[in-house]
Amino acid sequence: MATPFALGTFSTGHEPFPGLVVEDRVADLSQALPWHPATTLAVLDRWAGALPELRELAQHAKNWLDLASLRVHAPIAPRQVFQSGANYRQHVIDLVVAHRPEDDQETEEQARARAAELMDRRAREDQPYVFVGLPSAITGPYDDVVLPSWCTQPDWELELAAVIGRPAHRVTPENALAHVAGYTIANDLTARDLVFRKDMREIGTDWLRAKNAPGFTPLGPYLVPAEFVPDPMDLRLVLKLNGETRQDESTKDMIFDVARLVSYVSQTTTLLPGDLVLTGSPAGNGLHWGRLLRDGDVMESTITGLGTQRTRCVAE
Known part of the structure; x- marks a missing residue:
């Protein structure tokens, strides 16, 4: 053995x-x-x-x-980083409710029902939501995270990250996991105040500013080979803020599993060894709790079998 x-x-x-x-x-x-x-x-x-x-x-x-x-x-310095958004069912429902316009006439119950139907449709149509991150945002698993002065709503997002072990281009979901070397922990911080462009709503989301400040992606502590992760779709993710549990969910709540995400990205581009595919964050972000990150906060993130990262927030 x-x-x-x-x-x-x-x-x-x-x-x-x-x-x-x-x-x-x-x-x-x-x-x-x-x-x-x-x-x-x-x-x-x-x-x-x-x-x-x-x-x-x-x-x-x-x-x-x-x-x-x-x-x-950080265990790996990747060439490319691909980030999945809106991939945990309960998390997406919470975000839809939290981001309703102030003049919205829809009740919370109606908003949750609409979001649930949206997730069901996305799953049926096999349409994950993936965008590109910057390797320069990665920092170590125990390094301080600097909260930029221009960010008023910094938030945490604990995620399972798949690490590619051999090139993948247009692979099927059935073959996708054969291209995954292993897994690690990522905390994909987000400047919530900058996710949506206020100057022109039609532009949509601004992931450059919202996701990619230096240190906004604590990674690690280790890369655990896939052979020691029996089922990536049965892992528990727990994030504690100053000792209090804020996220506690299973990867079973993903709308699109790791294999479907890797396959989806590979339909457009070629995944290279060392590339990261972040798989989305479960419910329990700061926006949900009405409590965003502050100077001095300590985040402790754990995923079954992958270790624990511990980072402290420092105001710029």
């Missing part, structure tokens, strides 16, 4: 290096592998060939480092 392991990026005050994690120990892959990969992305670029070597190292590696002595960075 294979020894469970994960991948990450670490440093000791010098250049970051890719590491293999087994419990509380880390093997420096830049030294342990004969081809000396400098980054986790380099490992993913030859994922099929690297896997047997990683399994062997998990059992027999020497010169282990103490995990507690290392700084943990």
Whole structure:
């Protein structure tokens, strides 16, 4: 039976290096592998060939480092980031209610019924909603998150992120998961006040400003290979704000599962090794609670089997 392991990026005050994690120990892959990969992305670029070597190292590696002595960075520096919106049924219903115009005559019950029908139709027509994020928004799983001065409604969005292990172009949902190397945790922060353009409603959403400030995507702590995630559609996501649970949901509530999302993105573009496909956030965001992020807030995010990230908010 294979020894469970994960991948990450670490440093000791010098250049970051890719590491293999087994419990509380880390093997420096830049030294342990004969081809000396400098980054986790380099490992993913030859994922099929690297896997047997990683399994062997998990059992027999020497010169282990103490995990507690290392700084943990985001596990992967992706080339591309694809983000799924409106993919958890209850979350979308809550957002529809929260974003109703002030002069809207629709009752909350009517708004929820309309949103539920919209989600059912999207599922029937197989139309996920995906947009592009910027790799420059990624930060480490324990780094401070700077809240920009221009953002008045910063919000949290805990998400399961699929990490691509081999190129995928026009793959079917049935074959899509064969292109996924593993999974990690993402907290896809959003400037709620900037999601919709106020200057011209017809333009629609402004994901550049709403999603991509530096540090708005804490990632990790680790990339857990798919072989150690038996069912990505049966994972529990929990986000706590200052110790209080705000999001607590199963990936079962997704409208479009991981395979359908990966397949959908691949119909338009080519997914590359290391690319991230964020799968949407469940109900329980700050907008729902009427409590947005503030200076000093601490977010703790956990997904079954993927570890925990802990980030503190700091006002710019």
